[in-house]
Amino acid sequence: MSSGRPAGLTGVAAYRLPDLAVTGAPRRHDVPQLCDQVRAACARAPGRHVVCDVSAVSSADLATVDALARMQLAARRAGSGLRLRDPSPALSALLQLVGLPGLGGLVIEMGRQPEQREIAGGVQEAVESGDPAL
Template sequence: MSWRRPPGPPSVDANTPPVLVLAGPVAPDEVAQLGDNVQALLKATGTGVVVCDVGALRPVRLATLDLLARLQLAARRAGGRIRLRDPAPALRALLDLVGLPVELEGQPEQREPAPGVEEAVEPGDPPG
């Protein structure tokens, strides 16, 4: 039995977030267009998240943080968020240093506890 892919774009289920590949370096005049792209992807897919592949954004500079902050702002304005894929260790450290709230792929969302982690109950805590 053989199978052939139907013509047209590949089908993606509604839960698969779109991926925006950021090939560096990004020129300052490209930032606004990338923000528009993030908003368009969120509106077109309805997934609530756009995965930004940042593996090629090297070297890490302050302009990289500016770009990511603007993309996160654009996503929030559209009712979503961005998630980073393959950030360099230097980028992770810089994100932690400045406190930019960007989700990293492979990490649980802030609203959800990590799998298998249970909250400890202290003696005397009211039942909750």
């Protein structure tokens, strides 16, 4: 009898399709419907984080943050958490500014970004004689 190893890469989380997606600019009147979708996703898979794709959110303002905070609260009340997938840099910075990431299970997942390669020999650095040593 041999013990089999689990299939796939060890230590690598599987990429999961999002449970819901937020598009455009969520406003106050959208919040009840979004929270209902979060609760429904929590009911389908209890104890699992709800993955919310926010890559198509067009604005990074406090109305968007309020909607995401209320969605997070709905997930916490259902015994789960909320993961945001691919927020824009502006939205991510605003969430950091208001202190939302890391509070109560909100996790930000960044998607893969293509690497940008610079042209070899394209960058030259000069050292000034008066610069202090680091």
